[in-house]
Amino acid sequence: MxxxxxxxxxxxxxxxxxxxxxxxxxxxxxxxxxxxxxxxxxxxxxxxxxxxxxxxxxxxxxxxxxxxxxxxxxxxxxxxxxxxxxxxxxxxxxxxxxxxxxxxxxxxxxxxxxxxxxxxxxxxxxxxxxxxxxxxxxxxxxxxxxxxxxxxxxxxxxxxxxxxxxxxxxxxxxxxxxxxxxxxxxxxxxxxxxxxxxxxxxxxxxxxxxxxxxxxxxxxxxxxxxxxxxxxxxxxxxxxxxxxxxxxxxxxxxxxxxxxxxxxxxxxxxxxxxxxxxxxxxxxxxxxxxxxxxxxxxxxxxxxxxxxxxCPRDPDPDLVLIGPPVPDTTVHLLDENRLAVPDGQPGEVFIGGVGVADGYLGRPELTAERFVTGIAGAEGRLYRTGDLARRHPDGALEFLGRLDHQVKIRGVRVETGEVEATAMRCPGVRQAAVVAAGSGSDKRLYAFVVPEPGTDRQALPAEVRERLREWLPQAMLPSAVRVLDALPLTQNGKLDRQSLAQQAPVEHRAEPAAPPAASDRATTTGGMEDLVSGIWRTVLGVPQLSHDEDFFDIGGDSFRAVQVMGAVQEALGRKVPLDVLLRLPTVETFSAGLLELTGEAEPVR
CATH class of the missing domain: 3.40.50.12780 (ANL, N-terminal domain)
Structure with missing residues (x-):
């Protein structure tokens, strides 16, 4: 080429x-x-x-x-x-x-x-x-x-x-x-x-x-x-x-x-x-x-x-960088006044060059906000990423995180504001806030809602999650929805996201069920569903779940899928392909799939 x-x-x-x-x-x-x-x-x-x-x-x-x-x-x-x-x-x-x-x-x-x-x-x-x-x-x-x-x-x-x-x-x-x-x-x-x-x-x-x-x-x-x-x-x-x-x-x-x-x-x-x-x-x-x-x-x-x-070998790196710019690309690290920061100091990432998009379709105001010109020492338009990085002496960049509320969930970019706006469309919701908690593969979204007067508070989380499932891709679905009397505010009257993030994991750490014994054998629909439900609650750390909830909607991801399959195989004494969970991600369908396979799968060796 x-x-x-x-x-x-x-x-x-x-x-x-x-x-x-x-x-x-x-x-x-x-x-x-x-x-x-x-x-x-x-x-x-x-x-x-x-x-x-x-x-x-x-x-x-x-x-x-x-x-x-x-x-x-x-x-x-x-x-x-x-x-x-x-x-x-x-x-x-x-x-x-x-x-x-x-x-x-x-x-x-x-x-x-x-x-x-x-x-x-x-x-x-x-x-x-x-x-x-x-x-x-x-x-x-x-x-x-x-x-x-x-x-x-x-x-x-x-x-x-x-x-x-x-x-x-x-x-x-x-x-x-x-x-x-x-x-x-x-x-x-x-x-x-x-x-x-x-x-x-x-x-x-x-x-x-x-x-x-x-x-x-x-x-x-x-x-x-x-x-x-x-x-x-x-x-x-x-x-x-x-x-x-x-x-x-x-x-x-x-x-x-x-x-x-x-x-x-x-x-x-x-x-x-x-x-x-x-x-x-x-x-x-x-x-x-x-x-x-x-x-x-x-x-x-x-x-x-x-x-x-x-990534270098021999030795493997202790710090993983994101590297220098690729050809036909410039990266500028700027402070709050849009002036270049010295090497080694954190700055917001602004990207220029041939690869920069033409802007946002039909969104001139947003385009003007994110695609900027007039930066000292830079030619043409730059895209303002909202990311923080610092430059090492060899020119490679180290990623330091985000400036705003954008997060990555399983590699998918998620603006929590979009999830919040969608939650506000749900009947019975007066206010909504969404935060991310955890790190790496454990990072998850959690939604907090304030109900309208007269709303059934107990039923609201399930109703909100069901509506969000109709409107949002899987990566944007909160792992849990919690009802609050009011959203916490800082002394300046702004939403206290740090307080919400500290509360977020509570929903998934509430007394999970004990895992089923490896000697249990499920040979009926009800028995298999009990086995599966117990394993899911243990792996996901949730106190209860319904038979039609999607594993990946309630906090499941690739890692927890592997944990589930390990526990299932140990309990059944049989090999079960991971594909069964991916295709049949509810307690009801997964259990039915396991019953179908039980007589055909090979014992785990």
Whole structure:
């Protein structure tokens, strides 16, 4: 691939077409037994782009893509770019009501989806069904007339005002960032990248565009199994994956869930970001793989990443940094007066360069607030991140935390203000506050609500959580909802978030049930549900739960899932795949799944 600067001077569709026509027989997409070559992918993308043009898509439009992870999803997002538009991909696992609101907000020309997706979403704009019997004619649409500075991607993230905001990202930004990945981690034909990241997390752009631009192949994970370590490990080994991107908590899950003797020496590169990477995790990964481990940093407003640091070996680091800026990127650390701070001193991170987004779609005031100009010693616009960092003598940056109430939950950026605003929509809620408590993989959201007069206080937490489940993605759901008479205030009359954070974990530490004895055997529905309920309450630290509560909605995560499966396997004396819990995450459904498997699973050895 060309240099970052040269790549930024071309559109993504031009770069892709050059690569596909240069080596059309290379494998491009792999999904199970299905392999799509570069030439076949070119033909399918051009045909789909022609269909979009037939439906009225013109240069500069936005087109929504609402499909599960699949070969068809990749074809659709690329076809949008080849049709001259920008793609806005939505996760089919998110609540439909939230997705409909975001579609209204971005006003796309079309939604590209399946019949099942259209029925579930009931999109407020016309839909192009990819499983329609009518096949579009194979023809290349007229080349888009827009420049590399034109939008290629629109990506929604959580908004502090209660309304999600959408970053507008150009062809130049994506192309430059993919060239930066390639410069630091060279790959080409024969290499394979695992695509498992949800399309609402900008890292998915690297999983698709980077390999396709350099002749490598994309190995596509099954939809809904991005947390299933066994499935991902099997793909890495069976499909000879050489590059894996993800959040540190997923890497942690690999090391916890897989046999301690299992190695991943077939991997060349592992790239993690979105969460803090601990020195201990670096050491444990290095002990299991010869692959390099790179820690990246950067908000979606700066296109996937802005800095990168490859963790050294022998010795492993005692402090994990986020690295120096990648090519075509500048990072400025500024004080409250927007003046540069000396090296070694903390300052707010301002990012400049080709990768900076064009701003927020339809939000000029917010764009002006976060994308700033006129900074001494800086050229062009800078994105104000709200993050704190300090620069080490060698130029590498150390991440120090946030200035505001934005948090990362399992790698997903969450504005607590959005969760609060959504909670205020729930009947019976007069006030709401949301805080994060815990650190690393134990970080969770907790909601505190003040009820309207006459509201049933005992029933309100369950009602609020049920409503939030309808409106918010899983990572934004509070682990617990607590009813207060009033929200605590500081002496200045502001919400006392520190006081709430100190109260937050109380809900999950209230006298958990004792774990069931390993000798217990559950052979009936009721007995199995009792066993499962006891294990969940012990692992999650909750005093009670109902049979239809989702494990991941009440504080469960990848780590606790591994703990649950260990306790279940010990109690049953049988191996049980982690996938059972991921697919069937309520006490009722998980218990039924265990009863189904009990007679077939092999004993734990």
């Amino acid at each position: 060309e240099s970052t600067r040269a790549a930024a001077e071309q559109r993504l569709d031009h770069l892709l077409l050059q690569q596909w026509e240069r080596e059309p027989d290379l494998p491009a997409l792999i999904r199970g037994d299905s392999v799509v070559t570069a030439g076949e992918l070119r033909d399918r993308v051009l045909a789909s782009a022609a269909a979009l043009r037939e439906r009225g898509v013109v240069d500069g439009d936005l087109v929504a893509v609402y499909q599960p992870r699949s070969i068809e999803f990749v074809v659709s997002v690329l076809a949008v770019v080849f049709a001259g538009a920008a793609h806005v991909a939505f996760d089919v696992g998110d609540p439909p009501e939230r997705t409909r609101h975001e579609i209204v907000d971005c006003a796309p020309r079309l939604v590209v989806t399946t019949r099942e997706g259209a029925a579930r979403l009931a999109p407020p704009v016309p839909a192009l069904l990819i499983d329609d019997d009518r096949r579009p004619a194979l023809e290349q649409p007229a080349p888009p007339r827009t420049a590399p500075a034109a939008p290629a991607v629109v990506l929604f993230t959580s908004g502090s005002t209660g309304r999600p905001k959408a970053s507008v990202i150009s062809h130049a930004a994506v192309a430059s960032r993919m060239a930066a990945f390639q410069k630091g981690h060279p790959m080409g034909p024969g290499d394979r990248v695992l695509h498992h990241t949800a399309c609402t997390f900008d890292l998915y752009l690297a999983e698709l565009y980077w390999p396709l631009l350099v002749g490598a192949a994309v190995v596509i994970a099954e939809p809904g199994r991005q947390r299933d370590a066994a499935h991902l490990a099997r793909l890495i080994q069976d499909d000879r994956v050489t590059t894996f991107c993800g959040v540190p908590s997923l890497l942690e899950l690999f090391l916890l869930d897989r046999d301690s003797t299992e190695r991943y020496d077939g991997l060349k590169y592992v790239i993690v970001g979105g969460e803090a990477l601990s020195p201990d995790l670096v050491r444990r990964f290095h002990a299991r793989s010869t692959a390099s481990l790179t820690n990246i940093y950067g908000p979606s407003e700066c296109t996937v990443f802005a800095t990168a640091w490859t």
